Amino acid sequence: MAISRNLKALTLAYALLGIAALFVGALFGPLQALDHARIDTYPYLRMLLPFVKSYYMGLSLHGILNALIWTFSFTAGFLLFVTAKALKREYPRMWMPWLSFALMVVGLLCTAYALLTNQASVLYTFYPPLQGPPIFYFGLVLVVVSTWVVALSLISIYRAWRKEHPGERTPLPAFMSLATYVMWFIASLGVAAEVLVLILPWSLGWVQYTDPQLARTLFWYTGHPLVYFWLLPAYVAWYVILPKRVGGKLFSDPLARLVFLLFVLMSTPVGFHHQYTDPGVPAGWKAVHAVFTFLLFIPSMLTAFTVIASIEHGGRKRGGKGTFGWLRTLPWNDPVAVTMMLAGIGFMFGGIGGLVNASYNINLVVHNTSFIPGHFHLTVGTAVTLTFMGLTYWLWPQLTGRRIISDKLAVIQAWVWFVGVMIFARGMHWAGLMGFPRRVSMSAANYWLEEWNAPAMMTAVGGSIMYIGALLFFFIVVASFFTKRVTVDEEEYAFAEALSQADRAPALFERWSVWVGAAVVLILFAYGPYLLTYTYNFISPGFSGIW
Amino acid sequence: MHVHRYEQAWFYFTLGLLIVFFSAVMTAALAFGVNVPSPQGVVNPNDLSTTDFAEPGVRQLSDTVYEAYVVGRMWQWDPAEIRIPAGAHLKLYITSSDVQHGFKVMGTSLNIMVVPGQVSLATHTFDEPGEYLVICHEYCGIGHPQMSAKIIVEPVQEP
Numbered sequence: 156m157a158i159s160r161n162l163k164a165l166t167l168a169y170a171l172l173g174i175a176a177l178f179v180g181a182l183f184g185p186l187q188a189l190d191h192a193r194i195d196t197y198p199y200l201r202m203l204l205p206f207v208k209s210y211y212m213g214l215s216l217h218g219i220l221n222a223l224i225w226t227f228s229f230t231a232g233f234l235l236f237v238t239a240k241a242l243k244r245e246y247p248r249m250w251m252p253w254l255s256f257a258l259m260v261v262g263l264l265c266t267a268y269a270l271l272t273n274q275a276s277v278l279y280t281f282y283p284p285l286q287g288p289p290i291f292y293f294g295l296v297l298v299v300v301s302t303w304v305v306a307l308s309l310i311s312i313y314r315a316w317r318k319e320h321p322g323e324r325t326p327l328p329a330f331m332s333l334a335t336y337v338m339w340f341i342a343s344l345g346v347a348a349e350v351l352v353l354i355l356p357w358s359l360g361w362v363q364y365t366d367p368q369l370a371r372t373l374f375w376y377t378g379h380p381l382v383y384f385w386l387l388p389a390y391v392a393w394y395v396i397l398p399k400r401v402g403g404k405l406f407s408d409p410l411a412r413l414v415f416l417l418f419v420l421m422s423t424p425v426g427f428h429h430q431y432t433d434p435g436v437p438a439g440w441k442a443v444h445a446v447f448t449f450l451l452f453i454p455s456m457l458t459a460f461t462v463i464a465s466i467e468h469g470g471r472k473r474g475g476k477g478t479f480g481w482l483r484t485l486p487w488n489d490p491v492a493v494t495m496m497l498a499g500i501g502f503m504f505g506g507i508g509g510l511v512n513a514s515y516n517i518n519l520v521v522h523n524t525s526f527i528p529g530h531f532h533l534t535v536g537t538a539v540t541l542t543f544m545g546l547t548y549w550l551w552p553q554l555t556g557r558r559i560i561s562d563k564l565a566v567i568q569a570w571v572w573f574v575g576v577m578i579f580a581r582g583m584h585w586a587g588l589m590g591f592p593r594r595v596s597m598s599a600a601n602y603w604l605e606e607w608n609a610p611a612m613m614t615a616v617g618g619s620i621m622y623i624g625a626l627l628f629f630f631i632v633v634a635s636f637f638t639k640r641v642t643v644d645e646e647e648y649a650f651a652e653a654l655s656q657a658d659r660a661p662a663l664f665e666r667w668s669v670w671v672g673a674a675v676v677l678i679l680f681a682y683g684p685y686l687l688t689y690t691y692n693f694i695s696p697g698f699s700g701i702w
Numbered sequence: 703m704h705v706h707r708y709e710q711a712w713f714y715f716t717l718g719l720l721i722v723f724f725s726a727v728m729t730a731a732l733a734f735g736v737n738v739p740s741p742q743g744v745v746n747p748n749d750l751s752t753t754d755f756a757e758p759g760v761r762q763l764s765d766t767v768y769e770a771y772v773v774g775r776m777w778q779w780d781p782a783e784i785r786i787p788a789g790a791h792l793k794l795y796i797t798s799s800d801v802q803h804g805f806k807v808m809g810t811s812l813n814i815m816v817v818p819g820q821v822s823l824a825t826h827t828f829d830e831p832g833e834y835l836v837i838c839h840e841y842c843g844i845g846h847p848q849m850s851a852k853i854i855v856e857p858v859q860e861p
C-alpha cells in the first residue's frame with residue numbers, strides 16, 4: 156500500500172519545520188565556538204540581526220531550537236511516517252497527527268516570541284529562579300503536548316492494526332516508534348509537573364516563591380530520558396534503514412525489540428546523574444541512579460553490536476573479504492548510508508565520554524565544563540543530527556517525488572560535518588578536562604588560562620567547519636525542490652529484513668502493560684522515597700531582566 | 703530467544719567495561735576521598751542575616767582545619783578572596799542569595815552547584831601553595847563570565 160498524500164504532506168511539513176528551526180538555531184553555533192577562542196563576532200551579527208542582544212539570547216535560541224524543536228519535529232514526522240509504512244495502513248483519524256503539528260507550530264511561535272524579544276534568555280534548562288514570561292513556558296507546554304498527541308496517534312493506528320492482525324508480531328519499525336513515544340510519555344511527566352505546577356503559576360504571579368532544587372529534580376527526571384527521545388529515532392534508522400542501504404540484513408529482530416524495551420524500562424530512573432553536584436540530593440540516591448545509568452549503557456552497546464554486524468553483513472555480501480575488507484565495499488557514494496555510518500562513528504566516541512559523565516565522583520572533573528557540550532555534540536549534535544540529515548535524503552524522493560539535487564554533494568556534506576565535529580569535540584573535551592567552563596562567554600570573561608589556547612582554537616575551527624556542513628545541508632534541501640520528478644522504486648525504500656526474525660521474539664515483548672508497569676515501579680523506587688523525605692523549601696522569587 | 707555467540711561475547715565485553723569504570727569510581731571514592739555532596743540543610747536566601755552566612759569569610763577551627771562561608775550573588779563571590787596556609791583542610795559552606803550559581807576551583811576536584819535555599823558543602827586539603835582560580839560555572843545572568851574569585855594558599859615557613 157502506498158502512503159497517502161495527506162501523510163506525506165504532514166511528514167514533509169514536520170521535517171521542514173525542524174529544518175527551519177535548525178537553520179536559525181545552528182547560526183549561533185560557530186559564533187559560540189569562536190567565542191570560546193575569545194573571538195567576539197556578536198557586534199557583526201548585530202549589524203545583520205539587530206535584535207540579538209547577547210551571547211545568552213543566542214545560546215537560549217541555539218539550545219531550544221536545535222535540541223528541542225529540530226529533534227521533536229523531525230522525529231514526529233519520521234516516526235509517524237515509518238509506522239504507517241510498516242503497518243501498511245492509514246491513521247484512523249488523520250486530524251490527530253495534524254493537530255500535533257498545529258500545537259508544535261503554535262508552541263514554537265510563543266516560545267520564539269519570548270526568546271527573540273530577549274525576555275527568556277534563560278537557556279534551554281530554564282532553571283528557576285531565572286524567570287521568563289508566561290508565554291515562554293506556555294509555548295513549551297504546547298510543544299510537549301504536541302508530542303503527546305503524536306503518541307496518541309501512534310497508539311490509535313497500532314490499535315486499529317492490532318484488531319485486524321490479532322496475535323501477530325508488530326512490524327519492527329512500528330514497534331520501535333511506539334516504544335519511543337511510550338518511553339517519552341512516561342519521561343515527560345517530570346518537566347510537565349515542573350512547568351505546570353511550579354513554574355507557570357509562579358511566572359504568572361499567582362504564587363510568589365518557588366523551590367529551585369525541586370525544579371532541578373523534576374527537570375532532570377525528564378532531562379536524561381530526553382536524550383533517548385533524541386536518540387531512539389536515530390536507532391530506528393540504524394536498525395531498519397541502514398542495513399538495507401548497505402545491502403545487508405538486520406542481524407537480529409528480537410534483540411532490537413529487547414533494546415527498545417530496555418529503554419522503556421530504564422531511561423527514567425537515572426536523572427540524578429545530572430545532579431551529582433547538587434546540594435539537595437543525598438549521595439546515596441545519587442549512587443542508586445549511577446548504578447541504573449551504568450545498566451542503561453547495555454542497550455546502547457547492544458545497538459552498536461547489532462548495527463555493526465548488520466553493516467558487515469552488507470559489506471560482505473557486496474564482495475568484501477577479510478577482517479576489514481568489508482569496510483571498503485560499503486556504498487560510500489550513498490548519502491543515506493554515509494550520513495548514518497558517520498553518525499554511528501561519532502556516537503561511539505560520544506558513548507565513551509558519556510560513561511565518564513555517568514561515573515559519579517569522576518563527574519566532578521567534568522561537570523559544567525565544555526566537556527559536556529563536547530560530548531553531546533557527538534550524540535544529539537551528530538549521531539542524531541547527521542542521521543536526520545540522512546533521513547531527509549531518504550525521505551525526500553518518497554515525500555516529494557523528486558531526487559535530491561546531488562548525491563555527491565550530500566556525501567561531501569556529511570563528511571564536512573563529521574570532520575568538523577571531530578575537531579570541535581576534541582577541542583571541547585580537552586579544554587573541559589582543564590576546567591574550561593561551559594555557558595561562559597569567554598570574550599566577556601575576566602579570567603583565562605594559557606593552557607586553554609590550543610583546545611579553544613580547535614573548538615573555533617571545528618565549529619566553523621561544522622557550520623559549513625550545515626549550510627551545505629540547507630542548500631541541498633532548498634535546491635532539491637527544483638529537481639526532476641522521478642518514480643520511486645518501492646523496493647529501494649523497503650525496510651531491512653532480519654536474519655533472526657520477529658517470530659523468535661518472546662510473546663512477552665508485545666505485552667505493553669507489563670513493561671510500562673515495570674518502568675513505573677522502577678521510577679517509584681528511584682524517586683519516591685527521595686520525594687517523600689525531601690525538605691521542600693519554597694523561597695525563591697523570580698529573577699528576570701538580568702540578561 | 704536465540705542469542706548469537708558473538709552477541710554473548712560482546713555482552714561480556716560491555717560488562718567488563720562497566721566494571722572498569724565502576725572500579726575507577728570506587729578508587730576515587732575510597733583511595734582519594736572524592737565524594738559527591740549531600741544535603742547540609744536549608745536556608746532562606748532572602749534573609750541570610752540570621753544564619754552563618756551573615757558574615758561571609760574564613761574561620762580557623764583548629765591547627766589545620768579551616769571553614770569558610772561563601773555567598774554567591776549576582777555577580778560576585780563574597781568573599782572574593784580566601785587566604786589559608788598550605789596544608790589547610792578547608793570546609794567550604796556555600797549558598798546563593800539570588801539565582802543558581804556553580805562553584806568550581808581550578809586544579810582541584812572542588813565542583814559544586816550553588817542553589818538558592820540549599821547549603822552546599824565542599825571540602826578539600828590544599829597542600830600546594832599558590833593562587834587557585836574560582837569560577838562560577840552555572841549561568842546566572844549577563845555578568846556570569848565575570849563571576850570569579852581566588853583561593854590563596856600561602857606557603858608555611860618552618861619555625
Ligand code: HEM
Nearest residue numbers: 181184185187188218221222278536593594595618621622
Ligand atoms: C552548527 C554547528 C554547531 C556548533 C558550531 C555548535 C557550537 C556550540 C557551542 C560552542 C556550544 C557551547 C556554548 C556554551 O557552553 O557557552 C553549544 C551549546 C549547545 N549546542 Fe551546539 N553547536 C552546533 C550545532 C548544534 C546542534 C545540531 C545541536 C542539537 C541538535 C546543538 C545543541 C546544543 C545544545 C543543547 C547546547 C547547550 C546550550 C546550553 O548550554 O544551554 N548544537 N553549541
Ligand SMILES: [Cu+2]
Nearest residue numbers: 379382428429
Ligand atoms: Cu543523562
Ligand SMILES: [Cu+2]
Nearest residue numbers: 838840842846
Ligand atoms: Cu554564574
